[in-house]
Amino acid sequence: MITFTVNGTQRSVTSDPDTPLLYVLRDELALNGAKFGCGLGQCGACTVLVDGEALFSCITPVMLLEGRSIRTVEGLGTVDEPGPLQAAFIAEQAAQCGYCIAGMMMRAQELLERIPDPDDDDILAALEPQLCRCGTHMRVIRAVKRAAQALAQAQALAQASEGAR
Amino acid sequence: MTHAISRRDVLRGTGALVLAFSLSRHAFALTETGASETPLRGLPGSLDSTPLLDAWIRIEPNGNATVFTGKAELGQGIRTALMQVAAEELKLPIARLTLITADTGRTPNEGYTAASHSVQDSGTALRNAAAQVREILIGEAARRVGASASELSARDGVVIGPGGFHFGYGDLVSEQLLHVDAQPTSILTDPRDFTVMDRPVPRVDIPAKVTGGAAYVQDMRLPGMVHGRIVRPPSYGARLAALDAGPVETMPGVLKVVRDGAFLGVIAEKEWTAIQAMRRLAALARWDETAELPDEARLPDALMALPSRDTTILDVGQPVAPSYAVDGLFSRPYLAHGSIGPSCAIARMEGDALTVWTHTQGVYPLRNALATLLAMPQDKVRCIHAEGAGCYGQNGADDVGADAALLARAVPGRPVRVQWMREQEHAWEPFGPGMVAHLRAALGPDGSIAAWQHDVWSQSHMMRPGPPGTLLAARDIADPFPPAPPVDLPMPEGGGDRNAVPLYVLPNARAVNHFLPEMPLRGSSMRSLGGYLNIFAIESTMDDLAGLSGQDPVDFRLHHLADERARTVVTEAAERFGWKSRPKAPAGSGYGFAFARYKNLEAYCAIALEIAIDQDTGRTVIQRAVAAVDTGQVVNPDGVRNQIEGGIVQATSWTLFESVRFDRRRITSIDWASYPILRFAHVPRHIEVHIVGRPGLPFLGAGEAAQGPTGAAIANAVRDVTGRRLRTLPLDAATVRAAMTASSLPTHSPS
Numbered sequence: 057m058i059t060f061t062v063n064g065t066q067r068s069v070t071s072d073p074d075t076p077l078l079y080v081l082r083d084e085l086a087l088n089g090a091k092f093g094c095g096l097g098q099c100g101a102c103t104v105l106v107d108g109e110a111l112f113s114c115i116t117p118v119m120l121l122e123g124r125s126i127r128t129v130e131g132l133g134t135v136d137e138p139g140p141l142q143a144a145f146i147a148e149q150a151a152q153c154g155y156c157i158a159g160m161m162m163r164a165q166e167l168l169e170r171i172p173d174p175d176d177d178d179i180l181a182a183l184e185p186q187l188c189r190c191g192t193h194m195r196v197i198r199a200v201k202r203a204a205q206a207l208a209q210a211q212a213l214a215q216a217s218e219g220a221r
Numbered sequence: 222m223t224h225a226i227s228r229r230d231v232l233r234g235t236g237a238l239v240l241a242f243s244l245s246r247h248a249f250a251l252t253e254t255g256a257s258e259t260p261l262r263g264l265p266g267s268l269d270s271t272p273l274l275d276a277w278i279r280i281e282p283n284g285n286a287t288v289f290t291g292k293a294e295l296g297q298g299i300r301t302a303l304m305q306v307a308a309e310e311l312k313l314p315i316a317r318l319t320l321i322t323a324d325t326g327r328t329p330n331e332g333y334t335a336a337s338h339s340v341q342d343s344g345t346a347l348r349n350a351a352a353q354v355r356e357i358l359i360g361e362a363a364r365r366v367g368a369s370a371s372e373l374s375a376r377d378g379v380v381i382g383p384g385g386f387h388f389g390y391g392d393l394v395s396e397q398l399l400h401v402d403a404q405p406t407s408i409l410t411d412p413r414d415f416t417v418m419d420r421p422v423p424r425v426d427i428p429a430k431v432t433g434g435a436a437y438v439q440d441m442r443l444p445g446m447v448h449g450r451i452v453r454p455p456s457y458g459a460r461l462a463a464l465d466a467g468p469v470e471t472m473p474g475v476l477k478v479v480r481d482g483a484f485l486g487v488i489a490e491k492e493w494t495a496i497q498a499m500r501r502l503a504a505l506a507r508w509d510e511t512a513e514l515p516d517e518a519r520l521p522d523a524l525m526a527l528p529s530r531d532t533t534i535l536d537v538g539q540p541v542a543p544s545y546a547v548d549g550l551f552s553r554p555y556l557a558h559g560s561i562g563p564s565c566a567i568a569r570m571e572g573d574a575l576t577v578w579t580h581t582q583g584v585y586p587l588r589n590a591l592a593t594l595l596a597m598p599q600d601k602v603r604c605i606h607a608e609g610a611g612c613y614g615q616n617g618a619d620d621v622g623a624d625a626a627l628l629a630r631a632v633p634g635r636p637v638r639v640q641w642m643r644e645q646e647h648a649w650e651p652f653g654p655g656m657v658a659h660l661r662a663a664l665g666p667d668g669s670i671a672a673w674q675h676d677v678w679s680q681s682h683m684m685r686p687g688p689p690g691t692l693l694a695a696r697d698i699a700d701p702f703p704p705a706p707p708v709d710l711p712m713p714e715g716g717g718d719r720n721a722v723p724l725y726v727l728p729n730a731r732a733v734n735h736f737l738p739e740m741p742l743r744g745s746s747m748r749s750l751g752g753y754l755n756i757f758a759i760e761s762t763m764d765d766l767a768g769l770s771g772q773d774p775v776d777f778r779l780h781h782l783a784d785e786r787a788r789t790v791v792t793e794a795a796e797r798f799g800w801k802s803r804p805k806a807p808a809g810s811g812y813g814f815a816f817a818r819y820k821n822l823e824a825y826c827a828i829a830l831e832i833a834i835d836q837d838t839g840r841t842v843i844q845r846a847v848a849a850v851d852t853g854q855v856v857n858p859d860g861v862r863n864q865i866e867g868g869i870v871q872a873t874s875w876t877l878f879e880s881v882r883f884d885r886r887r888i889t890s891i892d893w894a895s896y897p898i899l900r901f902a903h904v905p906r907h908i909e910v911h912i913v914g915r916p917g918l919p920f921l922g923a924g925e926a927a928q929g930p931t932g933a934a935i936a937n938a939v940r941d942v943t944g945r946r947l948r949t950l951p952l953d954a955a956t957v958r959a960a961m962t963a964s965s966l967p968t969h970s971p972s
């Protein structure tokens with residue numbers, strides 16, 4: 057039994073310790089966000105955050121995750137209450153088939169937590185491990201910028217109300 | 222063995238039929254969508270084959286509508302576009318519509334979702350059906366109040382009339398009201414009155430896709446579902462020589478090892494167990510390999526040496542000139558569709574009925590192929606479309622459907638989910654065929670094109686089911702189906718010769734299609750089919766001719782274009798780009814332009830772009846691309862932009878990076894390291910898409926419009942930078958660097 061938190065909830069899983077995290081998330085925990093793309097660490101479709109760091113869940117054995125905190129795209133918000141990054145992807149209509157998008161978003165989330173106001177080069181460099189075959193790249197870049205702006209505005213508002221208090 | 226006997230009988234029947242089909246290119250009037258070329262009833266779009274209105278639209282008692290289409294969402298946004306069309310003509314808010322897509326149990330048969338035909342076929346059908354349903358509802362309301370229909374109108378799901386009476390659609394509809402055949406003409410909404418069409422309605426499928434909803438067949442979890450994996454042979458046609466499956470059968474969690482000839486699969490309770498069992502099984506299997514692949518380094522020669530069936534597809538004036546100003550051999554390698562999500566299907570055998578959830582592009586053709594493969598009556602097999610990752614043509618979708626069906630038969634009652642591994646998708650998908658085009662052209666004294674010859678060599682671009690022999694598993698089983706006969710898609714849409722007839726006005730021109738019945742590598746439909754290479758060749762040649770005659774490439778094209786819509790997109794792209802006033806490019810940078818009308822029948826697209834080449838590495842990056850596109854009546858302008866942007870990026874990847882690799886026996890590009898595609902570092906720095914609106918004109922497909930012009934515009938820009946005409950795709954960094962080095966030698970002078 058391995059115990060960790062997924063999107064803030066503690067979970068104990070019984071999969072074999074050498075099972076890659078991807079299959080534990082999909083098969084045992086019935087989460088859809090992380091996708092199987094290559095199983096080789098080449099495409100990023102399976103990207104999730106572990107303690108804030110983006111990694112390929114397809115090549116990460118679940119035994120390494122005891123006590124860690126895992127975040128998937130399900131943890132960024134819901135259809136009814138999308139988080140800032142999800143709202144930005146919807147606003148930019150940043151998907152064609154969308155198969156790559158959940159992984160893209162987790163990589164972008166890591167970037168925004170590290171660099172809240174990324175420039176183009178930051179975004180391109182951060183997203184380099186992520187493949188998209190539909191050619192949605194332009195929109196993904198716009199969505200990441202939009203999310204950064206939204207987050208900055210939200211922060212400014214929060215600070216303003218803090219200051220007013 | 223009654224099963225085998227009955228199947229062989231079936232086989233004999235199809236075998237004979239299929240032979241007759243392959244005799245002549247026109248005997249089998251197959252189109253890329255599988256639709257008949259000749260109209261049956263003269264009704265609009267797919268109403269022609271499915272005329273009953275309630276096959277398309279049903280009004281529920283609460284006044285909501287259920288809308289049916291035989292086309293499928295492939296990530297191209299068709300679901301939203303079709304809902305817009307139906308909502309517009311029904312005068313019903315989009316939120317009150319449910320759209321049921323391709324399902325042999327429920328929807329019309331619209332063949333394949335392919336060839337940029339979906340809005341044209343299904344959108345046209347739905348638009349007309351919806352308009353006719355609306356008028357029937359209005360007529361019914363008029364009948365009830367004894368008014369004339371012309372005094373009544375429909376809005377927001379309500380028929381309203383003078384004196385303020387109103388009926389909800391649900392109150393008007395009765396069992397048989399819509400169970401009538403469509404009429405040839407409909408009262409269509411004037412484009413000026415559109416409120417839903419021609420609007421950037423947000424895609425209905427995107428919210429689930431960005432929040433981890435169950436959006437794909439890969440995400441379906443049916444009760445009792447188990448996981449299957451297939452062990453594919455190491456090379457085409459390999460037969461299983463020896464296998465002791467015992468160690469795999471006893472692995473904990475493994476339910477079954479399925480073996481039928483060279484078809485080999487495992488079924489396990491958990492997905493990871495299935496993968497481990499598959500690997501173990503693969504390691505235990507011994508194969509006899511017989512494949513003989515061509516020499517990859519000399520692919521164009523190998524293709525041109527194959528026997529061909531030649532068809533002259535254009536012959537006007539005197540195409541033969543004493544000498545040619547331009548004479549070049551263009552080629553592209555085999556290309557992989559490269560879906561990011563490997564193909565997946567779920568199949569369940571219950572009693573004598575099979576259900577398959579699949580991301581196939583053609584539920585009916587796959588249904589028919591599976592029925593034959595399994596010797597089942599067609600009405601006992603149901604194929605339901607569920608989205609997969611983008612496919613861009615025929616990927617492994619149909620094959621994995623057959624894989625899942627064969628495994629499901631081994632565990633009746635339990636749904637079996639099969640997903641291919643990355644290396645299986647890369648090695649076994651039916652590639653976009655390698656091709657060669659030979660262009661020769663001569664200039665007249667007035668700087669016009671005086672003679673033009675285009676020869677193109679390609680294997681079939683259409684090896685979809687129908688015939689079960691199109692499916693990998695059907696070829697591998699102990700009693701295999703014969704290979705499917707190669708289909709040469711006829712003009713005007715064409716296959717390998719798609720877009721080989723230039724849209725330019727050429728008084729002396731010939732084009733010949735050299736169809737290759739042999740298939741050195743497995744191939745089938747991939748976005749734009751032969752159009753990508755033919756446009757690459759034509760537009761490269763146009764640029765060279767412009768240069769040789771001292772004319773601007775855009776002016777030269779306009780000089781040879783009579784089609785007003787073509788002239789408009791060319792002019793629009795040039796103006797928006799600032800082509801005429803473009804500054805002299807800095808060292809290592811250059812400009813390129815290209816144009817085509819996809820298939821000469823679909824969307825018009827012109828692209829101007831600027832590239833920068835890194836002098837040391839040969840790495841090419843598009844700095845700015847400006848596209849102008851005319852897709853006729855637009856349903857969703859943002860959808861068109863998304864498709865064109867995507868087409869430009871994808872074709873940039875084909876052009877700069879891609880080729881399927883193989884040795885003399887096996888496919889060797891089996892992952893993203895051995896088959897690199899464009900990553901973010903090479904993404905165009907800026908793309909603009911300008912839509913030339915054509916309200917009221919027929920819909921034209923947009924999904925494949927940009928690929929040809931993109932490849933050609935990049936090649937023309939590379940020529941602008943290096944002075945070298947590169948005709949062999951891909952224009953990868955090593956190739957471009959070599960061109961840079963070669964070009965810098967003679968002109969280099971110390972400054």
Ligand code: FES
Pocket residue numbers: 091092093094095096097098099100101102103112113114115
């Ligand atoms: S699926 Fe993990 S990197 Fe591709």
Ligand code: FES
Pocket residue numbers: 151152153154155156157187188189190191192296561610611
């Ligand atoms: S949107 Fe289809 S792979 Fe990225």
